[in-house]
Amino acid sequence: MVPLKRRKVANSGTLNAGTHNSAATQPNKFPQVILFLLERKMGASRRAFLSQLGRRKGFQVEELFSKNVTHVICESNTAQEARMWLEAQGAGQAGRHLLDVSWYTESMRDGHPVEILDRHKLQQTPGGTVHLLMNDSEVTPFSVPGYACQRRCTLENHNAVLTDALSLLAENAELSDEDGRGVAFRRAAAVLKALPSAVTNMSQLTGLPCLGGHSLRVIKVSGWVSFAVLQVLTGIFGVGSKTADRWIREGIHNLQQLRDSGQTLNRAQQAGLEHYDDIKQPVSLAEAEAIRGIVGRAVASVSPEAQIVLTGGFRRGKLTGHDVDFLITHPEEGSEVGLMPKLVSWLESRVSCHLQNVLLICDVIFLLMFALFCRFSLCCFIDKQTRRWRAVRVDLVVSPISQFAFALLGWTGSKLFERELRRWAGHEKGMSLSSHALYDNKQGRYIRASSEEEIFAHLGLEFIPPNERNA
Structure with missing residues (x-):
């Protein structure tokens, strides 16, 4: 497989040769407000678009960060991450607002700086931090198979704080249409779920599959942004991540704002909104x-x-x-x-x-x-x-x-277990598995099965009962 080329991303603090300062393009209607958009997680193209939009509205949007900036606008960053970035620039938060991009979009919509509410302020890193020891003396590394469909994973999770952090990161990646990164984080979380005890030392993870550099950093820090708004909106029956993301960009952050927005909802979404509390209840x-x-x-x-x-x-x-x-x-x-x-x-x-x-x-x-x-x-x-x-x-x-055996296997889950089962079938056996059939790509024929046990046998795997598929 040919590796993908990494796109070069310009540093937020670097001024492009053809870029003009906001003051040189449009009159500044609000001299007391000097904005800077943090490129990290926002992306260069989106940052450029939002910057141009602000300047057309008469806002002063700086390309270079400076001590004059009063409002730092972020997207999917925590307050802690924003402060760390400011410290790296040799600056602090004193006198500056650290705000979510929703404040910026609402200000663009209204044509003036809107009042800063609590929901506009960057969230703190969630609690529940796990402190991992760095001393690797007398530590026995964990060992697990490479595929989730080879592991027995019950509902008992000894590393819930770590897996929750990775799951949140996976949600963010999937929302940004970065499915590859999302799958990588979910695979890393599945490895931690399968461990027989809690991780107490980073060296215990040495050699484990699916734990790349980024996932290991997340485990070490153990705490990332909580996507509370996204979880609320996608919790509405009939609403997916793309619809929720569009609403968020339009300034909708809770159920009441959605009710008041006049958005056109289909029948399923209307029912989901009306009975939200019931449907969200386990x-x-x-x-x-x-x-x-x-x-x-x-x-x-x-x-x-x-x-x-x-x-x-x-x-x-x-x-x-x-x-x-x-x-x-x-x-x-x-x-x-x-x-x-x-x-x-x-x-x-x-x-x-x-x-x-x-x-x-x-x-x-x-x-x-x-x-x-x-x-x-x-x-x-x-x-x-x-x-x-x-x-x-x-x-x-x-x-x-x-097709019943294949449907039963597919609809039992978990989602990641099924994904790994299909990955095993393709990579290790040259087969294609779905909730409808198993196809041998080499022989060019469908393989019949009347039970889940037969499907596992065709794939050369030890049968794992449903209660141990909680990857």
Whole structure:
């Protein structure tokens, strides 16, 4: 593989030859405000665009950092990181505001510097720092297999602070469409989750797979920016990271601002916003079983011989989850065709009548995958003792019996375990694995399997039960 060339990034404090100072281009309407945009994590092109936008609005946006700067604008940086950068420039924070880019975009929108609120100020590094010893005497290094699908990983995580930091960094990378970096951080987190005890010394990590230089620095520092706003917005049912990022750039940072913004929401997003607190509340195993009873009766009504399995985190042994996933099939190949529309129709027309306090509020997300693989996402309400109902997200998946083992493996998760299983299949076995089939690229044929155990055997791996796939 040919390595990618690293793009040269100009230092934020370096003045390009063809760049003019803001004062030389537009009249300064606000002489008491002198802005500087920190390029780190913002990127050179975005920084240049925002700088030009500010100057057109009459703001003084400096290309070079100087002691005259009153407002330092950052994107995805913590207050600690910004202060460290200032110290490296031989300056301090005294007399300067360290602000998130949201303050800048809101000021551009209103045409004047807006009031600095708490949400505009850079966040501190999250607490929970782990102090790792640097003395490597009498320390035994850890050892784990290179692929997550070779490791047994239960729900017990001895390094939660470290894995949380890496997961946050992965979220930031994925939001920025840097999927490669996101996967790298998630693989590093999966390695730490699989360790039999807490990391107390950096030398214990020597030789472990998937721990690159950046991940090791994160582990050593153990604390990164918390993407609270992003997590709130993407927590709305039907809202992805790209939509949330667009809203953030438009100055929307909480649910009330979204309600007041006049944004056009589809039906799923409207339901997600209305019932946000319910859907964000963890679903218990008992609640999942109650929903299985409801969906099971619906399945039996439209196709008595059809089978239904609870998948996802609950099948891996979790006691709570953020949603409830069901896999549905029929023992006779082809009889599952048309099952999903009948099931959805039955639920929509009869559940509220036959089962008290149960309603459906969302429509089909996507109905057809590879012609015979169907999925339906909905929000249903289940009875609670303290109130009449609450909203819960449910995913329904219909698979032909010939694909059932692959669908069961794929929908059980975890996400990273499945990704690593597919990476192993491609890199080590020359095969392509999906939630539908296993294809031998060398022989040019599909490989049949009627159970998860058979799939592991085809891949030359020891079978790992669902409760040990929590990578």
